[in-house]
Amino acid sequence: MTGAQLSPKNTIRGLKPIIAWPAIFALIILAVVRSSVATRTDGFAADEPYHITAGVSYVKLRDFRLNPEHPPLVKLWVGAALAPDFQLPPLQPLSDKFAEREFTERVVFLQNDPDRVQQRTRAAMFCLNALLLLFLAFAVARTVGNAVAIGTIAFLAIDPTVSAHLPVVLTDLPVALLSATAVLFAVQALRSRHWLDVSLAGFALGLSLGAKHSGLIALLIVGTLGAVQVISAKTERRRTLVVAIAILLSALLILWGLYGFRLSETASGVEAFNRPLALKVDDVRSRIARPSLRVLEHSRLLPRAYVWGLADTVRAGMEGRGIPVYFLGHVYTDRGPVYFFPVVLAAKLPLGLLALSLSGLIWFWQRKLPGSWDPPGMGLLLLAFGFLLALARGVSYGGVRHALPVLVVLGVFGGMVSSWGLFSGSRLAKILVVVALLTGAISAVPRVRPWEYFNEVAGGPGGAYVHFGDEGVDMGQRTRDIVRYYREHLEPSGDVPYLLYPMAGTEQKRRGVRTQASNDEDVKLLDVSGTFLVTSTAIFQDPRYQSFSQEAPVERIGNLMIYRGTFHLPWLRETKLLLRARRFLAMPEPDFEQVQEALSEVLTINPNNFGALLQMGNLKLRRGERDEAVKFYSRAREQVSDNAGMSAALTRQIERLTSSEPIERIPPVRDPREE
DSSP states (O other), X not given: OOGGGOOGGGSGGGSOHHHHHHHHHHHHHHHHHHHHHHTTTOOOOTTHHHHHHHHHXXXXXXXXXXXXXXXXXXXXXXXXXXXXXXXXXXXXXXXXXXXXXXXXXXXXXXXXXXXXXXXXXXXXXXXXXXXXXXXXXXXXXHHHOHHHHHHHHHXXXXXXXXXHHTTSSOSHHHHHHHHHHHHHHHHHHHHHOOHHHHHHHHHHHHHHHHHOTTHHHHXXXXXXHHHHHHHHOSSOHHHHHHHHHHHHHHHHHHHHHHTTTOSSSSTTOOOOOSSOHHHHHHTOOOTTHHHHHHHHHHHOSSOHXXXXXXXXXXXXXXXXXXXXXXXXXXXXXXXXXXXXHHHHHHHHSOHHHHHHHHHHHHHXXXXXXXXXXXXXXXXXXXXXXXXXXXXXXXXXXXXXXXXXXXXXXXXXXXXXHHHHHHHSSOHHHHHHHHHHHHHHHHHHTTOSSGGGOOOTTTXXXXXXXXXXXXXXXXXXXXXXXXXXXXXXIIGGGTOOOEEESOOOXXXXXXHXXXXXXXXXXXXXXXXXXXXXXXXXXXXXHOGGGHHHHTSOOSEEETTEEEEEEEEEOTHHHHHHHHHHHHHHHTSSSOOHHHHXXXXXXXXXXXXXXXXXXXXXXHHHHHTTOHHHHHHHHHHHHTTOOSTTSHHHHHHHHHHHHTSSSOGGGOOOXXXXXXX
């Protein structure tokens, strides 16, 4: 049966609300329960303490200086849940992200009870994401019907990546759900011109902008849909134009409202970012993006913190910071191949859900679904294409979490084909849809640690880590497992492990976990023996970990690998000394002698260490030693490609130093890892 043969009562809208909405509510509740069980052993994701402390400062102080690289929606929500008894010290001037991260982690782990903080933030995020799932279901039901809404929510409730993101204080799932919701409501508003649809579209789009800067893609798609509708309208063109403008303006109004309708990040109006906005914009290399950001900076069309975050997004998320990504046996700097994100999505989706979403796309393309679904379907395809294009041109380190908007679109198309199959007259279609959903559920739902899920073709959770290494595989959630393993297996025997897993030093201190090289103790040897707790993403991603890639771990907890033995790891001491030098340089009055001593030792161990050469050049610059600065900058330039723009930046720095420009006017060169 084709879509044209479906009668109105057999389409989505034919499923009565009294049946549909209890099913949608039940599915969302089950999704939350499943996620709470599956993620119960997870610690904080790496960015969560940063977002949490910032959110409380937004709510308590109405101060937006912390973590400006993300808009405030998620942080305001979590901050409101924590504010009554969260201990927030007075804010202080902080120099760059390194210092800001240390401050926010210290607040969460040392000045508050981190377990209670995590418990309350998880509850808050479950509530927020459940409401956003409900909002998406309403948008789907209003545009393509109740049955598709049920199918969409069932798809997303089964998917393990969605389950992994439901409780975490991150912006990826909210912007994904809100972007799809905004596009669907915008399509409905442009064809109905009803005030309710216009209001819902503007509200969803504004929240999308306030969730993450990639919400601008949804803004662009809605604007494009509005322009096409106005141009193609045969009647009521003026009214259609008013509707499109109303959606966009109300979205901007919502965004300003999230910032308290205030331009500046502080109540006093004094700039207090970890890096001045003017310098932040200067960090951007693009000849198009930089002047555009300058216009936004001076026009006051958007809050200052939003512009700062947009500059950071362009620099770190589009231009890159030299972050390695491991993908199908190869290490890429910043960007994987153009097919990176489609392959990651295909590997992360359960096979049953993948079959449903691909079937939905094929049937939509072949026009075998109801014609009334064409406008919302095209809007969602444009949204997915916009995100995939941005992802292909940007960096790949985020993995599937950055592709969540595309996954949500696939969920809607999976819902479309599910509803078509179940409401068609074909028994085979019904059986295939049920089999696909059951196959997906059996593969995904029983799995704990859903962040680490891969489907069977990709190798499953047990084997796919040897093919993929990005933040969609691991984002630091195994810290509670580290604490548990330390208490049960290492502490009783006095075994002090080497921790090669992202765990904040403040959390180690709070949990009483003693590790080698923690608390300013030095690693003295280059060939190191002992127990090593290693993140799987680094083993294949980072050539320094080659010793581990050639050995089998003695134990494994998800993507936490445990090794014992002797390994050649000269970079352990290099890293420790570099961190010490960076900490000294970040002080208001740095001790240059201590900095030079640490950097000199690094260069004795490894004369080609880029970080040490760069910081030594910066040190010589600050001490007014022009020739020495040129020498170290030149040596640093020899160690890099231009993936993160460092070669060009160092060339410009050398040219300035070899000119007659006063040395005191020349700023240090930023390490891209600080951006």
